[in-house]
Amino acid sequence: MAELKLEGIGKRFGAVTAVENVDLTIPDGKLVCLLGPSGCGKTTLIRIIAGLEEPTTGRLLLDGEDITRLPAHRRNFGMVFQSLALFPHLTVGENIAYGLRIRGANRSVQKTRVDELLDMVQLPGLAGRHIAQLSGGQRQRVAIARALGLAPRLFLLDEPLSALDAKLREAMQVELRLLQQRLGITTIIVTHDQREAMTMSDLVVVMDDAKVQQVGTPLEIYRNPLNTFVADFIGSSNLLPVTVAGRTSVDLAGQLLTTPAISMDIVDGGPATLSIRPEDVHVLPPGAEGENRIAGRVTFVRDFGASVETHIRCDSVEAISVAAPKDRPDVACDDEVTVELPPASCVVLPR
Amino acid sequence: MSARLFRPFFMGLVGLVMAMPLLVLAGVSLNARKRLLFPPDGLSLRWYGELFSDAGWLNAVKNSLAIASLSGLAALSVALPLAWFLWRYRVRYARVLFGLGVAPFILPPVITALGFLSFWATVGMYGQFTAVVISHGIFFVTLPLVTISLGLESIEAEVVEAAETMGAREMAMFRTIVLPLVRPYIFSGYAFAFVLSLNEYIIAYMVAGFTVETLPIKIFNSLRYGYTPVMAVVAVLFVMLAMAVFGLLARFGDLPRLLGAWTPEDR
Amino acid sequence: MRRGRPAGPAGYIPAIWPALMLCVFFVIPFAIMAAISFFHRVEGGFYEPGFEFANYARFFTTFFARILGFSLFVSGLAAVVCVILGFPFTFMLTRLGRRRQVLWLVFLLSVLSLSEVIIGFSWSMLLSRTAGLSNLFVVAGLMDQPASWSPGFAALMMGLCYLAFPYTVLILYPPLSRLDPQLPEAARMLGASPLRTFFTVVVPAQRGAIVATLIMVFVFTLGAYLLPQLLGRPQHWTLSVMITDQAILQSNLPFSAAMAMFLMLVSLALVGLTYAIGGERREP
Numbered sequence: 072m073a074e075l076k077l078e079g080i081g082k083r084f085g086a087v088t089a090v091e092n093v094d095l096t097i098p099d100g101k102l103v104c105l106l107g108p109s110g111c112g113k114t115t116l117i118r119i120i121a122g123l124e125e126p127t128t129g130r131l132l133l134d135g136e137d138i139t140r141l142p143a144h145r146r147n148f149g150m151v152f153q154s155l156a157l158f159p160h161l162t163v164g165e166n167i168a169y170g171l172r173i174r175g176a177n178r179s180v181q182k183t184r185v186d187e188l189l190d191m192v193q194l195p196g197l198a199g200r201h202i203a204q205l206s207g208g209q210r211q212r213v214a215i216a217r218a219l220g221l222a223p224r225l226f227l228l229d230e231p232l233s234a235l236d237a238k239l240r241e242a243m244q245v246e247l248r249l250l251q252q253r254l255g256i257t258t259i260i261v262t263h264d265q266r267e268a269m270t271m272s273d274l275v276v277v278m279d280d281a282k283v284q285q286v287g288t289p290l291e292i293y294r295n296p297l298n299t300f301v302a303d304f305i306g307s308s309n310l311l312p313v314t315v316a317g318r319t320s321v322d323l324a325g326q327l328l329t330t331p332a333i334s335m336d337i338v339d340g341g342p343a344t345l346s347i348r349p350e351d352v353h354v355l356p357p358g359a360e361g362e363n364r365i366a367g368r369v370t371f372v373r374d375f376g377a378s379v380e381t382h383i384r385c386d387s388v389e390a391i392s393v394a395a396p397k398d399r400p401d402v403a404c405d406d407e408v409t410v411e412l413p414p415a416s417c418v419v420l421p422r
Numbered sequence: 423m424s425a426r427l428f429r430p431f432f433m434g435l436v437g438l439v440m441a442m443p444l445l446v447l448a449g450v451s452l453n454a455r456k457r458l459l460f461p462p463d464g465l466s467l468r469w470y471g472e473l474f475s476d477a478g479w480l481n482a483v484k485n486s487l488a489i490a491s492l493s494g495l496a497a498l499s500v501a502l503p504l505a506w507f508l509w510r511y512r513v514r515y516a517r518v519l520f521g522l523g524v525a526p527f528i529l530p531p532v533i534t535a536l537g538f539l540s541f542w543a544t545v546g547m548y549g550q551f552t553a554v555v556i557s558h559g560i561f562f563v564t565l566p567l568v569t570i571s572l573g574l575e576s577i578e579a580e581v582v583e584a585a586e587t588m589g590a591r592e593m594a595m596f597r598t599i600v601l602p603l604v605r606p607y608i609f610s611g612y613a614f615a616f617v618l619s620l621n622e623y624i625i626a627y628m629v630a631g632f633t634v635e636t637l638p639i640k641i642f643n644s645l646r647y648g649y650t651p652v653m654a655v656v657a658v659l660f661v662m663l664a665m666a667v668f669g670l671l672a673r674f675g676d677l678p679r680l681l682g683a684w685t686p687e688d689r
Numbered sequence: 690m691r692r693g694r695p696a697g698p699a700g701y702i703p704a705i706w707p708a709l710m711l712c713v714f715f716v717i718p719f720a721i722m723a724a725i726s727f728f729h730r731v732e733g734g735f736y737e738p739g740f741e742f743a744n745y746a747r748f749f750t751t752f753f754a755r756i757l758g759f760s761l762f763v764s765g766l767a768a769v770v771c772v773i774l775g776f777p778f779t780f781m782l783t784r785l786g787r788r789r790q791v792l793w794l795v796f797l798l799s800v801l802s803l804s805e806v807i808i809g810f811s812w813s814m815l816l817s818r819t820a821g822l823s824n825l826f827v828v829a830g831l832m833d834q835p836a837s838w839s840p841g842f843a844a845l846m847m848g849l850c851y852l853a854f855p856y857t858v859l860i861l862y863p864p865l866s867r868l869d870p871q872l873p874e875a876a877r878m879l880g881a882s883p884l885r886t887f888f889t890v891v892v893p894a895q896r897g898a899i900v901a902t903l904i905m906v907f908v909f910t911l912g913a914y915l916l917p918q919l920l921g922r923p924q925h926w927t928l929s930v931m932i933t934d935q936a937i938l939q940s941n942l943p944f945s946a947a948m949a950m951f952l953m954l955v956s957l958a959l960v961g962l963t964y965a966i967g968g969e970r971r972e973p
Contacts, residue, residue, distance in 0.1 A: 121583075121587055122586075122587070123583050123586065123587070142586075143583070143586045143587050144586050144587070144588075144589045144590055144591055145589070146587070147589070148587060149587070149588075150583075150584065150587040152580040152583065152584055153580065154578060154580045155580075156578060156580035156581045156583065156584035157581075157584075158581060158584075158585070158599060159581075159603070160602040160603055169585065169588050169590075169598070170588035170589050172598070173585075173588060173589045173590050173594050173598070174589060217584075217588070218587075220588070221588065221589070227587075429781050432777065432778065432781065433778065433781055433782070436774070436778055436854075437793075437796070439851070440796070440797075440800050440851070440854070440855075441796075442811075442815060442822075443803075443807075443808060443811035443812060443815065443851070444800075444811075446811045446814050446815055447807065447811050450814065496710075499706065499710075500706065500707045500710045500711065501707070503703040503704065503706055503707050504704065504707035504708075506703060507703050507704045507707070510692065511692060511693065511694060511695050511700070512692045512693060512694065513694060513695070513704075516704060519704070519707060519708055519711060522711045522712075522715055522716065523707070523711060525715070526715065528905075528908065528956070528960050529908070529912075529953060529956050529957070529960075530908060530909075530911045530912025530929060530952060530953075530956055531912050531914075532912050532914050532929040532932050532933060532949065532952070533912075533932075533949045533952055533953045533956070534715075534718075535933075536722055536932060536933075536936055536945060536946060536949045537715075537718035537719045537721070537722045537949070538714075538718055539936060539942075540718060540721040540722040540725050540942065540946065541714070541717060541718035541721050541722075543942075544721050556714055557714070559710075559714075560710065560711070560714045560715050563711070592700075617802045618802055620802075621802050621803060621804035621807075622804070623804055623805055623806055623914075623915060624914050624915075624933065627933075627937075628933065628936065628937065631937070637804075638804040638805075638806045638807075641804070641806045641807065641810070642806045642915065645806070645809075645810055645919070653810065654810075657803075657804075657807040657810070657811070660803075660804075660807070661799055661803065664798070664799040664802045664803075665795060665796075665799045668794075668795040668798045668799055669795050672791045672794065672795050677791050677794050677795070678787070678790060678791065678794065678862075678866065681794060681859060681862055681863070682862060682863030682866070683783070683862060683863060683866035683867070
């Protein structure tokens with residue numbers, strides 16, 4: 072019932088380009104995360120969607136209707152702000168009822184809706200409290216209830232959980248996701264936390280340098296990053312310098328490795344980057360021959376208990392492997408080992 | 423002298439010198455005899471009684487209170503919309519208006535006073551009560567303008583935007599968000615203007631010195647043309663009123679912030 | 690929050706009343722005053738429209754030069770005294786706990802709001818022979834007999850400093866209260882004594898604020914009008930006194946307006962200077 076389409080959206084502040092030529096479709100009823108490092112333009116983009124900034128170029132279409140010039144107060148989008156922006160002079164109930172009050176709804180309608188929303192965010196009976204009397208988590212819930220007060224067409228959240236401590240943040244992520252699925256409301260969340268984006272969203276939009284770098288489901292983005300920025304920003308990756316040697320192999324420090332088919336954009340014989348996740352890099356005893364296996368020497372070992380991180384130097388490059396203790400030979404610093412980079416786990420990206 | 427002792431000593435000395443005139447005023451107002459001698463000879467409240475039985479003094483009190491309260495309102499009526507406008511929009515020429523609002527307080531008041539004198543004489547309202555009220559209203563615009571601007575600056579941008587996404591337009595936003603949040607700053611701006619207007623001499627004197635006698639004018643006249651301890655009584659009452667007003671401001675508002683300090687959260 | 694231009698002419702409505710009030714009752718009075726300063730004075734208390742520099746020409750007399758010189762001198766001296774005392778005082782004030790700071794601020798504001806008349810009266814009392822401080826000093830054995838210190842130059846300086854001190858403190862309060870408390874602490878950790886810290890870290894860090902305050906206090910005391918009359922002798926009368934005297938008692942509005950214009954230009958130039966200093970300080 073509410074699909075948002077961004078066509079060529081751009082925003083300049085003087086000489087600075089905050090958002091450049093973004094084309095994006097936010098499907099109806101889905102939860103989409105705008106993910107990127109600070110200063111990548113994600114906050115500007117959600118503010119453009121909310122109507123708090125006017126784009127310099129492009130159009131916003133909501134279910135086909137052009138809303139580019141519609142002011143924020145007429146869009147009926149619910150928004151949760153980074154600072155939460157609860158009205159300090161109003162009670163919890165008055166905060167939640169604010170949108171209804173502006174529209175002249177009578178008191179009993181306001182009260183019914185406030186109770187309904189407080190039940191929904193599991194804060195029943197707190198309508199009379201003052202904002203200052205609430206804990207961080209409670210404020211978070213009030214902000215969410217307030218944003219949903221008018222049954223908005225779009226639910227926008229700008230770094231909503233950044234003020235909470237790690238444990239509460241995890242709990243709220245689950246709660247927010249359940250609530251969104253229950254209401255089936257089209258939702259956009261801005262975050263710089265890749266874990267948050269990966270665990271909550273249907274679709275992740277990775278942004279950097281004012282541009283959209285990749286759009287996809289969390290798994291797609293994790294498994295098939297389009298470029299080294301995405302590979303590095305989502306989880307962690309070994310990014311190894313290689314030379315392309317044919318359509319399905321690369322040369323890593325003099326050793327030929329088999330890879331999945333390499334994109335036609337990358338020139339044969341030219342430089343490229345081999346991306347592989349640390350958990351896909353296997354450490355084997357020395358001398359174990361086979362496909363995509365190279366010899367190396369352990370330079371550093373970090374034990375996390377549940378997993379062990381091993382740094383291995385192979386000629387001029389260094390790779391990191393993460394594995395459960397039982398899946399890895401017991402090696403220490405300076406030991407000779409063999410490293411396996413399974414062909415299916417390798418992604419070759421343009422340098 | 424060590425630093426630990428120097429601070430209380432220095433601050434205490436400054437405090438003492440600052441307080442001395444107030445002590446003298448209190449002494450004069452309580453002195454039994456008209457002629458003040460040291461050491462004082464006998465205490466009495468007779469001058470306090472005299473203030474409230476002398477029509478001339480009472481009239482001056484009435485004038486001063488009326489001028490202070492009305493001119494405070496006049497100052498607010500200019501300062502509030504101006505501060506709001508400057509806060510809400512980015513309009514180049516509006517900064518000029520802010521400069522005009524702050525100028526009377528930065529220039530030596532004698533200049534502004536003479537400007538008012540020339541103006542009221544030209545328009546034929548010299549010596550009128552209304553002229554004093556308007557003159558004080560303009561002269562003290564600076565105070566509510568500065569406090570209200572401070573209050574508006576302290577409103578988080580996202581709070582305003584939140585109201586906007588919930589459908590609030592300009593008027594509703596002002597009524598439901600802005601006004602309630604800056605109300606303490608409006609009160610303090612008014613209080614500053616009120617207290618300073620009560621004590622203002624030169625403008626009141628130049629605009630209507632011979633027709634509308636305010637308390638500072640009456641005190642000065644009584645100093646020149648026949649001394650009476652009643653003036654000390656008035657001064658004491660004024661100081662107490664000022665302390666009460668500023669004390670209330672401090673009790674219900676953030677005085678250090680109003681005077682330009684940052685609250686710890688700002689750091 | 691987006692701060693653009695008002696949407697349409699209706700958006701300017703809130704600015705109309707303030708603009709009107711300030712123009713009619715502030716700009717126009719100054720324009721009239723400026724005009725009058727060029728008018729021709731008619732003996733007997735009136736003036737007629739004209740355009741002559743006769744009123745300004747009177748500036749070039751030794752009488753006027755003496756008054757101007759004296760005005761600038763007393764204001765300058767009072768400003769220097771106030772800043773020398775007020776700066777360490779304000780620094781100490783901002784290091785106090787919040788409660789005590791607030792008490793001090795209430796006290797200082799109350800003193801600041803004291804009318805010049807009251808200040809002049811109480812200091813003339815304090816410095817008088819019959820009921821003044823000298824009697825206390827006699828009792829304490831510091832003096833042989835009570836003395837009269839008022840009127841006189843010292844009394845005038847005392848009054849001006851008393852008038853301007855709370856103002857000085859309140860101007861210095863914002864920059865000093867924003868001074869990073871870790872800055873002096875860092876100096877202490879590097880081995881500087883409190884006094885050395887104050888002079889090597891606090892004072893240099895606030896150089897701009899000190900100069901700005903000097904100028905503001907200077908302009909403030911330039912405006913003192915009653916104190917020279919109450920605590921000084923006729924030779925201690927300042928430009929402000931002359932302006933009022935010419936306007937009200939000598940009924941020479943054109944000359945008085947010319948002097949006011951002059952005083953305004955001096956003040957504006959000085960205030961402009963403080964802004965320039967302030968702007969410079971804000972640049973990184």
